Amino acid sequence: MSTRATSITPRVACIEAGGTKMVVSIGTTVAEIRDNRHVITTRDPSATTREIQEWFASQNTVGDIDAMGIASFGPLDNVDCRISAFSPKVEWRGWDWLPLASEFVPRDRVGFDTDTNGAAWAESLWGATASSAVSVYLTVGTGIGGGIISSGEILRGLTHSEMGHVMVRRHPEDSFAGACPVHGDCLEGLASGTAIEKRWGVPGTQLAPDHAAWVFESFYLSEMLATVAAIVAPERVILGGGVMDVPGLREESRRRYREAFVTSGHPAIEILAPALGHDSGLLGAFALGRARAQR
Numbered sequence: 001m002s003t004r005a006t007s008i009t010p011r012v013a014c015i016e017a018g019g020t021k022m023v024v025s026i027g028t029t030v031a032e033i034r035d036n037r038h039v040i041t042t043r044d045p046s047a048t049t050r051e052i053q054e055w056f057a058s059q060n061t062v063g064d065i066d067a068m069g070i071a072s073f074g075p076l077d078n079v080d081c082r083i084s085a086f087s088p089k090v091e092w093r094g095w096d097w098l099p100l101a102s103e104f105v106p107r108d109r110v111g112f113d114t115d116t117n118g119a120a121w122a123e124s125l126w127g128a129t130a131s132s133a134v135s136v137y138l139t140v141g142t143g144i145g146g147g148i149i150s151s152g153e154i155l156r157g158l159t160h161s162e163m164g165h166v167m168v169r170r171h172p173e174d175s176f177a178g179a180c181p182v183h184g185d186c187l188e189g190l191a192s193g194t195a196i197e198k199r200w201g202v203p204g205t206q207l208a209p210d211h212a213a214w215v216f217e218s219f220y221l222s223e224m225l226a227t228v229a230a231i232v233a234p235e236r237v238i239l240g241g242g243v244m245d246v247p248g249l250r251e252e253s254r255r256r257y258r259e260a261f262v263t264s265g266h267p268a269i270e271i272l273a274p275a276l277g278h279d280s281g282l283l284g285a286f287a288l289g290r291a292r293a294q295r
């Protein structure tokens with residue numbers, strides 16, 4: 001464990017913890033973190049964290065780590081560095097990241113939050129929302145999540161937000177029951193990658209860009225944009241995540257939002273792609289760790 005005084009440019013060990021892969025890195029700058037990224041396939045918690053531990057231990061710079069940042073899939077516990085006991089990923093329920101982190105840094109040097117809050121923060125520091133006082137990052141992938149940044153900080157209340165589980169109006173031609181195990185037809189239940197696959201019988205990656213699926217998808221995303229705009233009124237909203245790789249989907253969601261809502265008084269928020277690509281979660285972990293080192 002590092003006992004040296006924190007350097008001016010702290011060296012941060014980063015973990016972006018995802019359901020299918022974990023991305024790890026060590027570095028002092030954004031460029032260094034991106035250059036050193038290493039991907040580990042997510043298996044059961046013990047095997048996965050052992051592999052992460054071994055990778056960190058194999059790095060020449062491991063003795064000079066000032067802090068660790070972990071941006072993890074949720075839901076998370078309200079305290080400590082734990083996955084929630086209600087996580088749909090059954091074997092990860094209640095998983096505590098601290099024993100792994102404590103092998104490398106003291107407990108108060110561990111920054112921890114959701115992967116979406118981390119990504120939202122990273123984009124606001126170095127990416128698409130860098131000049132916004134208030135911004136929102138929405139990720140549409142297997143699930144749907146979001147983070148709010150206000151005056152340079154992640155907005156947190158009793159716990160992290162659960163923006164994927166808001167209720168949206170139904171598309172009049174959509175009879176799909178919904179895929180959320182808790183709510184059925186919340187936003188995630190209607191518009192996540194999981195919902196698309198359940199509704200159409202194949203993953204979204206196998207549906208043509210002019211498939212009816214994307215009419216429903218842009219409808220639901222524009223409903224969500226209206227909700228976000230009404231509650232937060234951010235200057236910019238990032239629409240990221242794997243589902244947003246469909247050509248034209250972001251543009252169509254933006255167009256429908258403007259047509260259905262801005263014309264009746266909703267704010268003309270800017271709707272953007274992530275600027276950090278698939279590194280926003282990893283750089284979120286960097287931001288979370290760096291903040292701990294600089295306290």
Ligand SMILES: [Zn+2]
Binds near residue numbers: 180182183184186
């Ligand atoms: Zn739900």
